[in-house]
Amino acid sequence: MxxxxxxxxxxxxxxxxxxxxxxxxxxxxxxxxxxxxxxxxxxxxxxxxxxxxxxxxxxxxxxxxxxxxxxxxxxxxxxxxxxxxxxxxxxxxxxxxxxxxxxxxxxxxxxxxxxxxxxxxxxxxxxxxxxxxxxxxxxxxxxxxxxxxxxxxxxxxxADARWAMVCTQISAQLLAAGGAEHPHFAAAVKRIERALYYDYALGDEFYPQFQQNIAALQPILDKLLA
Ligand code: SF4
Ligand code: SF4
Structure with a gap:
C-alpha cells in the first residue's frame, strides 16, 4: 500500500x-x-x-x-x-x-x-x-x-477509495504507454485533468459525475495512447 x-x-x-x-x-x-x-x-x-x-x-x-x-x-x-x-x-x-x-x-x-x-x-x-x-x-x-x-x-x-483506484489505473496506462515520451502525452494529461478535476457541475453530486467522466475518458485515452 x-x-x-x-x-x-x-x-x-x-x-x-x-x-x-x-x-x-x-x-x-x-x-x-x-x-x-x-x-x-x-x-x-x-x-x-x-x-x-x-x-x-x-x-x-x-x-x-x-x-x-x-x-x-x-x-x-x-x-x-x-x-x-x-x-x-x-x-x-x-x-x-x-x-x-x-x-x-x-x-x-x-x-x-x-x-x-x-x-x-x-x-x-x-x-x-x-x-x-x-x-x-x-x-x-x-x-x-x-x-x-x-x-x-x-x-x-x-469516493476516496474509488478515486485512488481510478488514479492508479490511469497512471498504469500512462506509464505503459511510455509516459511523457508518448507523442500524445500532453493531450492525454489535459483530458485526464478535466475528467478528474474540472468537468463538474456544482449543483450535481460529485460521485455520479466522476463515474461518468471516467467512463467517457477511457475510450479517448485508449485512442490517444494507442
Ligand atoms: S484547508 Fe488549510 S486552513 Fe483548512 S484545515 Fe486544511 S490546511 Fe488548515
Ligand atoms: S496541529 Fe492541528 S489537529 Fe493538531 S492540535 Fe493543532 S489544530 Fe488540532
Missing part, C-alpha cells in the same frame, strides 16, 4: 497503524499548527469540488486561484496542490486561527493527525497515527471509527 497524498509524508516512517475499534488519545487543541507551512497538501477531485461548492466558484477557477497544477513525476498524473500564502507560508484558507472552509476542508485536513493508505486493488483502507500525536490528551481516547465518523471521513470513504 502506498500512502495517499496529504500531510503524512514528512513523518510517515514513524506512523503506527490503528485498528477500527482501537482507541487513541487525541483531542484537537486548536493550535493551528497543521495549517502552517503546509506545502504537501495534494487535492483529489472531490476535495476540489467541495471547496468549489463552498466558495461558489467553478473548480477550474478555484484551482487557478489557490493551486499549483503539475504532472506528478512518478505517476505521470495531473495533480493539484494547494499553494501556501507566499508571505506566511501558511495555508491560504487559514484565517485568524481557524479554517475558513472547515466544512469543506480537504481529506488530509479532516484526517489529521491521522494518515490514510488505500489498497488500490481491494479498496481496503488503513489508517495511521502520526506520532507523537498533537493536541491534548483525551483520557481514555476515542475509537478510530468514532474519529472517522465525527470528522466526516467515513461518509466520503467510498
Amino acid at each position: 502506498t500512502p495517499e497524498p496529504g500531510r503524512m509524508t514528512e513523518t510517515w516512517g514513524n506512523c503506527q497503524p490503528i485498528a477500527a475499534g482501537e482507541r487513541f488519545a487525541f483531542v484537537c487543541a486548536g493550535c493551528g499548527d497543521c495549517c502552517r507551512a503546509r506545502r504537501d497538501l495534494v487535492l483529489s477531485g472531490y476535495d476540489l469540488y467541495r471547496i468549489a461548492r463552498r466558495l461558489s466558484l467553478s473548480p477550474r477557477i478555484v484551482a487557478g486561484a489557490f493551486c499549483k497544477s503539475y504532472v506528478a513525476p512518478q505517476s505521470c498524473l495531473p495533480t493539484l496542490r494547494l499553494t501556501p500564502d507566499p508571505k506566511t507560508g501558511n495555508c491560504r484558507f487559514f484565517e485568524g486561527s481557524a479554517c475558513a472552509i472547515h466544512a469543506a476542508r480537504p481529506l488530509a485536513c479532516a484526517l489529521y493527525p491521522l494518515g490514510q493508505s488505500i489498497d488500490t486493488v481491494t479498496a481496503q483502507t488503513a489508517y495511521f497515527a502520526q506520532l507523537p500525536l498533537c493536541g491534548a490528551s483525551a483520557g481514555a481516547g476515542q475509537t478510530l471509527q468514532d474519529y472517522l465518523q465525527n470528522s466526516g471521513v467515513q461518509e466520503r470513504a467510498g
